Amino acid sequence: MSDWEAPRVLLAVDLVILTVRGSSLQVLLVERGVEPFEGALALPGGFLRDVEEDIPAAARRELEEEAGLADEPHLEPLGVYGEPGRDPRGRVISVAHLAIAPRLPEPVAGTDAAQAWWKPVDDVLSGRLELAFDHRRIVADGVERARAKLEHSALATAFCGDTFTIAELQQVYEAVWGAQLDPRNFYRKVQAAPGFIVPAGDERRPGNGRPARLFRAGPTDSLNPPMVRSAQ
CATH class of the missing domain: 3.90.79.10 (Nucleoside Triphosphate Pyrophosphohydrolase)
Structure with a gap:
């Protein structure tokens, strides 16, 4: 050698x-x-x-x-x-x-x-x-x-404004995951993750549609349960 x-x-x-x-x-x-x-x-x-x-x-x-x-x-x-x-x-x-x-x-x-x-x-x-x-x-x-x-962390909220709607948060997930998500299932998953988002106390009216509640990023960095893609 x-x-x-x-x-x-x-x-x-x-x-x-x-x-x-x-x-x-x-x-x-x-x-x-x-x-x-x-x-x-x-x-x-x-x-x-x-x-x-x-x-x-x-x-x-x-x-x-x-x-x-x-x-x-x-x-x-x-x-x-x-x-x-x-x-x-x-x-x-x-x-x-x-x-x-x-x-x-x-x-x-x-x-x-x-x-x-x-x-x-x-x-x-x-x-x-x-x-x-x-x-x-x-x-x-x-x-x-x-x-x-995005499954396991609150990173998606960083791509939203200081306040945002659930629909705007869903758009971030759809962009990163490359898939369309069912709004009702997405809403349920978001609400099931404690500390992910918190109400901002205001509403936004999208054109002539119904007012949408506004949220802001919550205190948690980790999502439990996670936002699992296969379950969306």
Whole structure:
């Protein structure tokens, strides 16, 4: 074993940044400005600068350099992707990070990205938009993580205003889960989760319809029982 040499492995970061825009869940994509896959859509990301750079710091740096998002959103580890052949430049292991946050600004492309956009995740998951490398798989994993977060946490209220109706909260769930929900069943599930939402004491009249009660986010961060998708 004295002649053994460590294999050459490159370490990278990829970023799945999700937000709700309009009535759809959208993901941040960039147009690659360099080879490989020059001109193709991809997740923002890149290689660590050197052996001293921390992985979370590299993820934050790439998010700022490739999309102009500096202070937000909060990033969390999503997974490690390292199958041989996933990158034509050699053996590349990527540590993917996820963020799902409301009211994110328009991205501004820079460094290795020629352009940056918000794109509907449905277009990515369906294959209508082709992504470089194995980024469709990484997006799919990030979307599934985000959908699970809405099952078990009160995250959905962050995408609403200070006060909101049950129908507006349902629209957030439908956007993230990619499915239409039965209003009565949704209302029952929301009311069954203590501390999820609390009455705001006001009503809103939607056009000529009946007044709708207003709510605000409650004190809890975790939902018990959870808002299980299969039960909707």
